[in-house]
Amino acid sequence: MSTITSAMPVNFTFPRWITSVLLLAVAYLVIPAIGTSYLFEAILLPFLALSLAGLGLNILTGYAGQVSLGSAAFMAVGAFAAFNFNLRVEGLPLVGSIVLAGFAAATIGLVFGLPSLRLKGFYLAVSTLAAQFFVQWALTKFSWFSNDSASGVIDAPALSVAGFVFEGAVGRYYFALTVVSVLTFLVHRLVNSQTGRNFIAIRDNETAARIIGVPVLKTKLLAFAVSSFIVGVAGVLWAFAYLRTVEPAGFNLDRSFQILFIVIIGGLASTRGAFFGAALIVVFPLVLSRLGSFLLGDIFDSGVLDMTQRIVLGALIILFLILEPDGLVALWDRIRRRIGSALRRT
Amino acid sequence: MTLAFGALGSAPFPPDIQEHLAGRDLPPPREDGIRDATNDAVLALVGVTLSFGGVVALQDIDLVARRGEILAIIGPNGAGKSSLINVISGVYRPDRGHVRLAGRAYAQVPTQKLARLGIARTFQNLALFKGLNVLDNVTAGLAHKTRSSFVEQIVGLGRSRTEEIEARNRAERVLDFLHLSHVGERLAGTLPYGLQKRVELARALVAEPDILLLDEPMAGMTATEKNEMAGFVRASRDEFGTTVVLIEHDIGVVMGLSDRVAVLDYGRKIADDTPDEIQRDQRVIDAYLGVTPENEDGEGI
Ligand SMILES: Nc1ncnc2c1ncn2[C@@H]1O[C@H](COP(=O)(O)OP(=O)(O)OP(=O)(O)O)[C@@H](O)[C@H]1O
Numbered sequence: 001m002s003t004i005t006s007a008m009p010v011n012f013t014f015p016r017w018i019t020s021v022l023l024l025a026v027a028y029l030v031i032p033a034i035g036t037s038y039l040f041e042a043i044l045l046p047f048l049a050l051s052l053a054g055l056g057l058n059i060l061t062g063y064a065g066q067v068s069l070g071s072a073a074f075m076a077v078g079a080f081a082a083f084n085f086n087l088r089v090e091g092l093p094l095v096g097s098i099v100l101a102g103f104a105a106a107t108i109g110l111v112f113g114l115p116s117l118r119l120k121g122f123y124l125a126v127s128t129l130a131a132q133f134f135v136q137w138a139l140t141k142f143s144w145f146s147n148d149s150a151s152g153v154i155d156a157p158a159l160s161v162a163g164f165v166f167e168g169a170v171g172r173y174y175f176a177l178t179v180v181s182v183l184t185f186l187v188h189r190l191v192n193s194q195t196g197r198n199f200i201a202i203r204d205n206e207t208a209a210r211i212i213g214v215p216v217l218k219t220k221l222l223a224f225a226v227s228s229f230i231v232g233v234a235g236v237l238w239a240f241a242y243l244r245t246v247e248p249a250g251f252n253l254d255r256s257f258q259i260l261f262i263v264i265i266g267g268l269a270s271t272r273g274a275f276f277g278a279a280l281i282v283v284f285p286l287v288l289s290r291l292g293s294f295l296l297g298d299i300f301d302s303g304v305l306d307m308t309q310r311i312v313l314g315a316l317i318i319l320f321l322i323l324e325p326d327g328l329v330a331l332w333d334r335i336r337r338r339i340g341s342a343l344r345r346t
Numbered sequence: 347m348t349l350a351f352g353a354l355g356s357a358p359f360p361p362d363i364q365e366h367l368a369g370r371d372l373p374p375p376r377e378d379g380i381r382d383a384t385n386d387a388v389l390a391l392v393g394v395t396l397s398f399g400g401v402v403a404l405q406d407i408d409l410v411a412r413r414g415e416i417l418a419i420i421g422p423n424g425a426g427k428s429s430l431i432n433v434i435s436g437v438y439r440p441d442r443g444h445v446r447l448a449g450r451a452y453a454q455v456p457t458q459k460l461a462r463l464g465i466a467r468t469f470q471n472l473a474l475f476k477g478l479n480v481l482d483n484v485t486a487g488l489a490h491k492t493r494s495s496f497v498e499q500i501v502g503l504g505r506s507r508t509e510e511i512e513a514r515n516r517a518e519r520v521l522d523f524l525h526l527s528h529v530g531e532r533l534a535g536t537l538p539y540g541l542q543k544r545v546e547l548a549r550a551l552v553a554e555p556d557i558l559l560l561d562e563p564m565a566g567m568t569a570t571e572k573n574e575m576a577g578f579v580r581a582s583r584d585e586f587g588t589t590v591v592l593i594e595h596d597i598g599v600v601m602g603l604s605d606r607v608a609v610l611d612y613g614r615k616i617a618d619d620t621p622d623e624i625q626r627d628q629r630v631i632d633a634y635l636g637v638t639p640e641n642e643d644g645e646g647i
């Protein structure tokens with residue numbers, strides 16, 4: 001019986017890598033050919049940056065089981081570090097700045113991950129809040145980070161790689177897409193390695209993990225560092241490719257929660273989950289605002305929209321936690337299997 | 347008593363510091379026991395006492411496991427059997443006494459190094475990694491052998507590739523040995539209880555340990571499953587020469603499987619002998635065995 005059930009989905013889904021190649025082909029070839037600038041500016045660029053942030057947090061929270069409410073802080077570190085490396089290090093290429101920014105975020109992540117060696121769950125979550133508040137405070141307080149700009153808002157540099165400038169919405173989309181694709185591939189490799197298994201082992205049973213020889217402390221800190229690295233690069237994309245400005249305000253606690261919700265709604269411990277979650281988080285407010293103004297007309301102003309958004313999102317999260325704790329990914333897989341077996345029966 | 351792991355919130359010290367401390371306050375090794383002198387003792391507890399608040403879980407326990415034997419630990423609920431295994435595996439630190447392993451005495455066994463010391467264990471309450479499939483759970487049992495860094499593992503060439511292939515092969519062999527190959531791809535948490543117990547044994551066995559600590563591996567199983575499990579435990583010993591310390595409530599299983607039986611009662615060791623002698627021991631009968639005529643000759647299994 002088990003052989004039948006396990007063989008079924010295999011017959012109806014392509015091997016994973018074919019799906020990935022198809023998705024990449026669509027993302028690189030089809031979408032730029034048909035997309036409007038609104039699609040890129042308002043949907044795809046924030047989607048890519050948030051997906052990457054979700055992917056990073058998922059390593060920490062989904063795989064290694066360490067809750068963090070400091071994601072936006074690590075994004076901010078990434079964005080500001082990239083800005084400053086780019087500004088202050090003569091001749092450093094942009095890609096170099098971004099990689100160094102990732103390491104800067106990883107270092108800060110490591111520092112704020114230290115409490116995880118002693119704290120768990122709720123207590124750890126609260127201690128990661130410290131990262132959130134400290135980083136935002138430091139970036140606002142010391143104007144050196146913003147190159148002493150009066151407003152604290154600074155323009156991001158152009159996205160140029162080896163003399164080629166990624167210009168316009170589509171150019172920035174290509175840039176972000178490439179960064180996200182490469183990092184997603186690396187994360188995919190990581191979570192399927194022995195280290196990935198160690199992450200899950202620590203999450204599921206720390207004592208058992210320790211006893212089979214998983215280096216628990218090292219692995220936890222590694223999860224913090226790798227996760228923060230990726231979230232930091234996501235911050236660079238958010239500031240450099242999407243907003244085109246760098247400012248502390250956008251990297252607030254709301255953003256941290258948003259990324260946590262992306263991971264929860266999309267699916268914990270799944271690389272696809274971050275993309276599902278980010279898509280929902282980005283598209284959902286747009287749909288809601290269209291729907292609201294269509295149904296209610298002028299009453300549905302931005303204040304009402306904001307409130308409705310929060311309420312519906314909150315309800316969604318609760319629904320997911322109760323009905324589908326494995327997130328959109330699990331929902332999607334189930335629907336696909338249903339369709340698959342329905343097709344087989346006919 | 348110091349817990350190596352705080353259940354929630356903070357732990358008293360990070361384990362590496364505890365390890366360090368443990369190395370410090372060793373009591374002078376006792377060279378009194380005749381049994382200590384026997385060379386084939388792979389594991390020894392010397393004067394181990396452990397209490398939780400007012401509850402004395404272990405009281406001045408001396409115990410030796412000899413190479414290649416199956417040593418059963420029996421006793422009523424709360425007698426201290428699991429505590430004993432937790433002391434051996436370093437999960438608990440005894441108040442007094444020490445554990446001798448591989449020629450060294452430990453005030454607290456360093457849990458992190460346990461696998462490298464050649465010790466593997468299972469837990470009374472299932473401790474599988476629910477989010478991993480069966481094969482990955484078993485492969486994880488070789489975590490202590492990993493030398494490659496995570497960067498090498500991402501790249502997936504050279505040393506990390508060899509390690510991964512080697513680990514997979516060994517895990518698959520153990521799955522085969524324990525007749526688990528057909529569930530290799532299933533998530534561990536979705537298996538029936540009896541199979542999960544067996545996967546835990548597989549995860550312990552894959553490391554090919556010198557000493558295997560099994561805390562009620564047959565609890566909650568049907569008679570058939572118990573028989574099967576007993577067969578696997580015996581086969582593991584015969585195949586790998588593993589020393590087995592086994593906690594089990596089913597007297598029939600114990601009498602049939604073990605070479606020696608130690609009986610605990612209220613944290614004290616009240617007997618330690620061959621199965622036959624144990625069944626004749628009046629103190630054991632009073633404390634634990636009671637009148638179980640159907641199992642008298644160990645034919646219960
Ligand atoms: N972590 C702990 N904290 C407090 N008390 C504990 C702890 N572990 C064990 N004890 C106590 O120590 C005593 C021995 O427990 P232990 O689990 O070793 O018994 P056991 O022989 O394994 O029993 P069982 O057959 O029920 O598994 C019990 O009174 C128990 O309540």
Ligand SMILES: [Mg+2]
Nearest residue numbers: 427428429470
């Ligand atoms: Mg017990």
